[in-house]
Amino acid sequence: MKQMKLVFIFPENIVEDPITYHLIADYGIRVNILRASIDPGKQGRMVVELSGEEIQLSQGLNYLERIGVLVSPLAQKIRHLEDRCTGCTACVPHCPTQALDVDRESWEVSFDPEKCIVCLSCLETCIYYAMSVEEQFA
Amino acid sequence: MARTIEEINAKIRSGKVVVFTAEEIIDVVQKKGIKQAAREVDVVTTGTFSPMCSSGAFFNIKQPREKMKLGGGFATLNGVPAYAGLAAADIYVGATAIPDGDPRNSNGRPGKYRYGGAHVIEDLVAGKKVLLKGGAYGTDCYPLKTREQMIGFDDMNDAFLFNPRNCYQNYNVAVNLSDKPIYTYMGKLKPKLGNAYYCSAGQLSPLFNDPYFRTIGIGTRVFFCGAEGFVAWPGTQHNPNAPRLPNGTPQTPAGTVALIGDMRQMSTEWLRAVSFTGYGVTLSVAVGVPIPIIDEDMLHSVSVTDAQIKAPVVDYSKFYPTGQGEAKLGEVTYKELKSGSIHIKDQDVPTGSFSSYALARKVAHHLKKLIKDGDFLLTQFQAPLPGAVLGKEATE
Numbered sequence: 001m002k003q004m005k006l007v008f009i010f011p012e013n014i015v016e017d018p019i020t021y022h023l024i025a026d027y028g029i030r031v032n033i034l035r036a037s038i039d040p041g042k043q044g045r046m047v048v049e050l051s052g053e054e055i056q057l058s059q060g061l062n063y064l065e066r067i068g069v070l071v072s073p074l075a076q077k078i079r080h081l082e083d084r085c086t087g088c089t090a091c092v093p094h095c096p097t098q099a100l101d102v103d104r105e106s107w108e109v110s111f112d113p114e115k116c117i118v119c120l121s122c123l124e125t126c127i128y129y130a131m132s133v134e135e136q137f138a
Numbered sequence: 139m140a141r142t143i144e145e146i147n148a149k150i151r152s153g154k155v156v157v158f159t160a161e162e163i164i165d166v167v168q169k170k171g172i173k174q175a176a177r178e179v180d181v182v183t184t185g186t187f188s189p190m191c192s193s194g195a196f197f198n199i200k201q202p203r204e205k206m207k208l209g210g211g212f213a214t215l216n217g218v219p220a221y222a223g224l225a226a227a228d229i230y231v232g233a234t235a236i237p238d239g240d241p242r243n244s245n246g247r248p249g250k251y252r253y254g255g256a257h258v259i260e261d262l263v264a265g266k267k268v269l270l271k272g273g274a275y276g277t278d279c280y281p282l283k284t285r286e287q288m289i290g291f292d293d294m295n296d297a298f299l300f301n302p303r304n305c306y307q308n309y310n311v312a313v314n315l316s317d318k319p320i321y322t323y324m325g326k327l328k329p330k331l332g333n334a335y336y337c338s339a340g341q342l343s344p345l346f347n348d349p350y351f352r353t354i355g356i357g358t359r360v361f362f363c364g365a366e367g368f369v370a371w372p373g374t375q376h377n378p379n380a381p382r383l384p385n386g387t388p389q390t391p392a393g394t395v396a397l398i399g400d401m402r403q404m405s406t407e408w409l410r411a412v413s414f415t416g417y418g419v420t421l422s423v424a425v426g427v428p429i430p431i432i433d434e435d436m437l438h439s440v441s442v443t444d445a446q447i448k449a450p451v452v453d454y455s456k457f458y459p460t461g462q463g464e465a466k467l468g469e470v471t472y473k474e475l476k477s478g479s480i481h482i483k484d485q486d487v488p489t490g491s492f493s494s495y496a497l498a499r500k501v502a503h504h505l506k507k508l509i510k511d512g513d514f515l516l517t518q519f520q521a522p523l524p525g526a527v528l529g530k531e532a533t534e
Contacts, residue, residue, distance in 0.1 A: 086410070086422070087496030089326055092478070093333035093488035099155055104476065106495035124248075127189065127492065128422075129414035136505065 003051040005034070005074040005135075010044040014067055020048075028052060033133075047074060047135070060083040076118045080111035084130035091131065094121040102112040139176050140433050144178045151514055157181045159502035160342050160429075162442050167441040170350060175441075181509055182440040184344040185361075185426040185501030188337055188493035189412050191323065192303035192374060193421045194232040194260050196400060198296040198381050199270065199289060201227055205457065207283035213275035215258045215289075219462045222272075226280055227295075231255045233392045233421035248321045248416030256411035256421035259299070262291060263404045269483075275305075276394050297361065299399040303373035305425055307345035308380075308392035308449055311336045311470060311480070311488065315463070316455035318322065321416020325492060327454055334451065334480055334487045339498035340444045340472030344427035345393045348442045349386035350527035351378070353429055355519025361426035363409040367399030369519070378525020385449045386439060389469060392521065397425065408501070426505035430516050444472035451482055 010019075015038055021028045027054040038044035050057060064071055080100070087107045091100045100122055101117035102108065122131040149155040156179050158166055163182050167175050173269035197245050202284035205227040214220060217237040220229040220432070236243050242253040258268055267290040276283045283529035291297055312324030313334045324335045340346065348354045373394025398407040408424035429463075431437050450471045458464035470480045475489050522528060 081309070086494035088492050088494040089490045090335070090492050091490070093335075093490040094326065094328075102478075104478065107494075124415045127325075128410060128415055129413070 001051055002054055002057060003049060004057065005047070005049050005076075007070075007074050008044075008046045008048065008064065009070040010038070010046075011068055012041055012043055013046045014069070015040055017043065017067065017068070019064070019069065022063065022072070023050070023060050024045050027059045027063065027070045065123070077134045077136060078111070078113065078116050078118055078120075078122065079132045079134060081130045081132060084128050085109055086128055086130075088128070090127060091122040091125045094125045141180065141431060143430055143516050144198045145431075147515045148429050149180055150509055150515055153510075155180045155509060157183060157506045159506055160184045160347050161499060161501070162504065163437075163441050164341070164443050167437065172437055172441075176431060176437040178432050179437065182347065182431060182437075183502045183505040183509065184339075184342055184347045184396070184429060184440075185424070185498040185503075185505065186305060186339040186343050186493060187422060187424045187497035187501060188339070189422045190301060190304045190413075191234055191420045193299065193301040193423060194255060195262075195297060196228065196230050197294050199227050199229065199304045200284065200293050200295055201284065202337055204251070204282045205280045206272060206282035206285055207274050207277055208272050211272060215270055216253070216261070216268045217256050218253070218258050220271065224434050228363045228430055230300075231258050233259065234418055236419060240438070240488045243419075245246070245391065248326075249418070250359055250415060251413045253421045254411070256321030256419050258271050259401070259421060260406055260409060260411040260500070262297065262356070263401060263409055264406045265289065267293075276454040291402055299397070299423075300401050301392045301397045301423065303375060304423065305344050305373070305395050305427075305496075306338070306391050307336045307343070307349070308388050308447070309487075310393050310452040310458075311475065312454045312458070312505045313447045313451055313467065313482065314455045315467075316486065317454045319525045320455050321373040321414070322454045323414060323417050323420075324454060326415060326488070331482055331485050334475075334482070336449060336472075336475045336489060336491050337493045338449065338472070339493050339495055340447060341442055342495070342498045342502055344425060344429075346387055346442060347393075348427075348429055348436075349382070349439060351523040351525065352436060352439075353394060353432060353519070354395070355522045355526060357517060357520035358427065359515070359517040360428075361424070361501065361514070362397055362399035362404070363423050363425075364407060365403030366402070366407035366431055367397050367425075369395045370398040371396040372523045376524060380522070383448065385446055385448070387442060387443060389448055390450050395437070395523070405413060426501040428505060428509060428516055440480060445474060447472050449475065450526045451480070473515075
């Protein structure tokens with residue numbers, strides 16, 4: 001079982017096709033719609049989480065490509081909310097790339113977004129709600 | 139050389155008091171030596187900011203015109219159950235309480251816990267109102283049977299934090315020897331010694347600086363989450379008989395204090411609700427205790443450094459929960475813990491903390507300023523904590 005968060009962009013000519021129905025019924029994929037903005041006659045956009053076996057997902061993505069849906073991975077961005085951070089360092093040993101690090105003189109925790117691979121470990125570890133994930137729908 | 143609390147308070151009133159934090163005093167003692175520094179320094183301030191689960195709040199809620207007896211009935215605040223087995227209008231909300239079946243606290247594995255007693259406490263301290271729901275059986279003198287009302291401090295006669303156990307003198311370093319990740323009150327522990335968590339301010343922590351409880355006792359005035367607070371009693375699980383290093387500091391969790399303070403004076407700068415994934419909710423509190431330098435021995439105690447205090451390393455996959463398996467994996471100093479890595483079983487293990495040293499330092503500096511500004515006077519305790527070693531024998 002594999003999961004992926006994707007952004008679908010539909011050209012206006014296929015906005016009225018029941019593509020979620022096809023993904024579910026024809027390819028056996030579980031579709032969780034996280035956000036959707038679809039108006040008949042206009043370009044549509046949908047943020048979804050797909051889960052299924054590798055083979056089902058790749059066949060489903062082929063189908064989307066065939067009918068002209070633009071598929072791109074959902075960009076996620078981690079933010080360090082400095083006003084909520086206490087500098088406790090609980091996140092530091094869980095960060096695999098040292099994007100989160102601490103100055104051991106000032107005991108300030110710093111975050112380098114360039115090093116972040118969005119593994120979300122810090123969200124699980126931070127007890128002070130000082131890490132947040134933003135999903136970019138653009 | 140000896141100094142009384144009265145002499146120190148006279149110097150605080152005249153603005154001449156000499157105060158350092160428990161971190162600053164280390165350098166002072168190194169430069170001047172114990173004898174000279176003890177002559178010059180009156181007070182050393184300590185501080186800690188950490189999750190402390192044994193915390194909670196008493197509220198007395200103003201009666202509506204038709205009165206109600208919550209005692210023996212039930213009460214919830216924002217859905218969080220409060221203890222109502224007291225008089226008509228007194229309730230207690232524990233920091234770790236969570237509502238049953240609440241979507242804010244999804245109980246899948248590892249489970250998120252987003253709202254509990256600690257959040258009710260933080261919301262009220264932040265000046266917000268919370269929803270009181272009460273139910274009672276009704277009596278001749280208290281006829282009202284149900285009540286639903288948004289309440290804040292204005293709707294209460296009293297609101298005070300009463301924490302049965304705070305400021306643990308030392309704490310375990312938690313690791314995981316098993317082959318799967320575990321979620322504990324000491325955080326997420328990666329398998330096979332993947333990481334280690336500690337939880338103490340070390341050299342700044344109040345009871346590490348007064349290891350034999352010579353100046354901290356019942357009635358001691360403390361800085362408590364932004365308010366004036368007091369040591370109300372020995373904390374639960376207070377154990378003065380832990381093994382100790384020659385400098386007096388315990389090698390395992392030892393002394394504790396019960397603290398009390400007015401919530402209306404507190405601020406969310408010094409009190410925060412926290413959520414541990416896979417474990418639950420709890421409350422982080424700030425405590426600062428001033429230590430009067432009554433003699434040279436006391437100065438010696440407060441000049442203790444992270445390199446001179448040690449914590450036990452404990453396996454939270456087996457030994458802690460079941461009492462079986464390897465009892466002690468070793469001892470490490472706080473200096474090693476704060477370096478970011480410790481050495482256990484021939485492995486380098488990265489470390490992290492839940493106690494914030496940055497905020498512990500801020501508490502100690504804040505308390506130092508309060509004392510220097512004449513806004514905080516020291517107290518002589520009314521009774522010693524159990525196991526207190528008073529007088530000279532402390533260092534013999």
